[in-house]
Amino acid sequence: MDASVGIGMLGCGNVGSALATLVDEHGADVAARTGVELRIVRVAVRDLAKTRPVTFDDGVLVDDPTAVVNDPEVDVVVEVMGGVEPARTLTLAAFQAGRPVVTGNKELLAAAGPELFDAAAKAEVDLLFEAAVAGGIPLIRPLRESLAGDRVLRVMGIVNGTTNFILTRMAESGATFADALAEAQSLGYAEADPTADVEGLDAGAKAAIIASIAFGVRVVADDVYCEGITSITPADIAFADRLGHVIKLLAVADAVDGEVAVRVHPAMIPKDHPLASVRDAFNAVFLEGEAVGELMFYGRGAGGRPTASALLGDLVDAAVNRRRGTHATVATLRDARIRPLDELSSQFYLQLQLFDRPGVLADVARVFGDNGVSIRDVVQQPLRDEARDVFITHRARESDMRATVAGLHALECVDRVGSLIRVIGQE
């Protein structure tokens, strides 16, 4: 077979440069192992004059991405430009021209995944995207291939390194959210505008992709309920610790009776759960398969070289398939009802500050009961200089819990309604 495979890159920022470097460093190994020689023949960039950490031969850098996807020398397209457009249009154009695409672009897949999967299937070419979720951690390939004969029931992931770093700092040093965020920013783990990370939107995009592949169902970012970590306090973390739990921002996807439920929110998980020991900027995805039971995949969810490692794994796969005239099985996604948050159930942790009067607990308990929420534990603890009550519920519907919180706000004996956090893995 012809040993040389031409790579066309769309974009050459942090991740793209890391990929080009890795192709340079490991290309000989890859050729020895697979018989395929990877050659970067075109790289589309916005600014041809910009200095980059990697150099290319004359003529490789171009400023017209359309030329890359249509170049006859390009066998496989690698999209590392980020964002939905023009990445979407260029990816569709590559398929149109019969070229497979490797991408690490989570926004693109979370917004237009189902459309792109269909287009790749129609063109009979690969669309590989291991790098789009959880960076360097092999997750998409195990879901698509290793578990091809199993049924995934639930996926729970720590898929945003920034928020995991912040929560780890808060738990280990007692820092406030604001201080931990500032530290994350100074270390380069958080961006100047941290909204997408701390509000759970980045995790939401990844949750949509994970749910699509795990359950074979069309899920896009807009289907995912997202709640961030900005209101988590040191007191919540201290209470969680006393209850034998840690607080993590989780992306949770469930398959229930042919429907799916996907959401991102902070959650209390028991300290002996495998996800609880995932610290700092690491990511991990925990899943339950019907036959395989519990699995977890752990590693670096971001960073140039880990992401480039995942891209290169896909690139080798696409290149080998290309030379053999075959391609990976594209997931056929079915339509399924996305179960709205209100219909889901969970245990809850609710923190309240109550005025110290006789009958207060009875009044509070009545609001829970009137809304069909059953209390499992009440923990009254002095925390610094004030007393706080923490209520842990039995499993309750989200809509009922929301009504309970509204009712508590209306009670005169309630000074302040604090954090409401879902509790996972107790029942």
Place this chain on the structure above:
Amino acid sequence: MDASVGIGMLGCGNVGSALATLVDEHGADVAARTGVELRIVRVAVRDLAKTRPVTFDDGVLVDDPTAVVNDPEVDVVVEVMGGVEPARTLTLAAFQAGRPVVTGNKELLAAAGPELFDAAAKAEVDLLFEAAVAGGIPLIRPLRESLAGDRVLRVMGIVNGTTNFILTRMAESGATFADALAEAQSLGYAEADPTADVEGLDAGAKAAIIASIAFGVRVVADDVYCEGITSITPADIAFADRLGHVIKLLAVADAVDGEVAVRVHPAMIPKDHPLASVRDAFNAVFLEGEAVGELMFYGRGAGGRPTASALLGDLVDAAVNRRRGTHATVATLRDARIRPLDELSSQFYLQLQLFDRPGVLADVARVFGDNGVSIRDVVQQPLRDEARDVFITHRARESDMRATVAGLHALECVDRVGSLIRVIGQE
């Protein structure tokens, strides 16, 4: 394409029955997703009359395994009989007949892996064996495919559930090895003859397979140094705890300057290491890739259904490839020097009981120094009713440490030389 793929099974014990059940339960899902209908057409068993948890159509059960690998209706062979022979001969016969083989047989691969890889490559058919290492955990596929563009530097795995259960019980309840083993046996986690598990031989076979695939090098079970957990005492575990560590039985494989080192032994690892929180009969494999950094894969390493899940994933892959007239890239293994244990280095924990005399510590320290082993910490602690000294060394060569232990045995002031355990992850 012809939708039906004929499966021929060699063996139908615990795992084989679980696989047949899973094919029955999930076959329709698999067909919907991949277009391939899996049909079990032949099953070779030793005793046709035996009652099994799964029933087959008339004529499917046969007592001649050779007939299965040569049956024209069989498209893919699944070997779940265990042991090296006749599994090896039958696997080679299947390749000879142009049939791919899926296996979960670690003894076979650890003994004859390189020979079988060569034969599969020559016959241009698949040899897939995800189930042979760490049961249901996707590990072989990520190593072969996801990390195809990376370089694996080190793999450390908890790959034997029996010993991990025993060590977990010893750590959490203070049980002796004998009591924890008896509990494991009563729960069905350990066999009546536990030798292969507790002496590290089962883990050694898996270490050979992992090292072969991770580094692309010919490694067989005989190349692996194996040390079990039978001499680990509650005192060792208590000391490890005080030092912020836990004791785990690890399979460790390193790539060093073109050579490889593979061994199985108990090791102390820091409590915040991802492997430290792997409890009970769970398995986990931790690895370091040059670009990807740290990764860990966690799940059930044994059991009928988890293992069947991995077999079925491979079976779907082999069936789809078969229908497309293609096959996975077979690893080309190179010969490399297996670095003997004596040349390796590690930190060590050594427990000594010393007679309480002046100058004793100086005598002991001199033996370490004379053998080129540098002491990092000495911890003298009363443990129950006797005093024990624990020495933690800096990184030292295995041969030097062995000479040190021999020297200490010869010292009059040494009452007893206790456990010698390697310490990982401190430097």
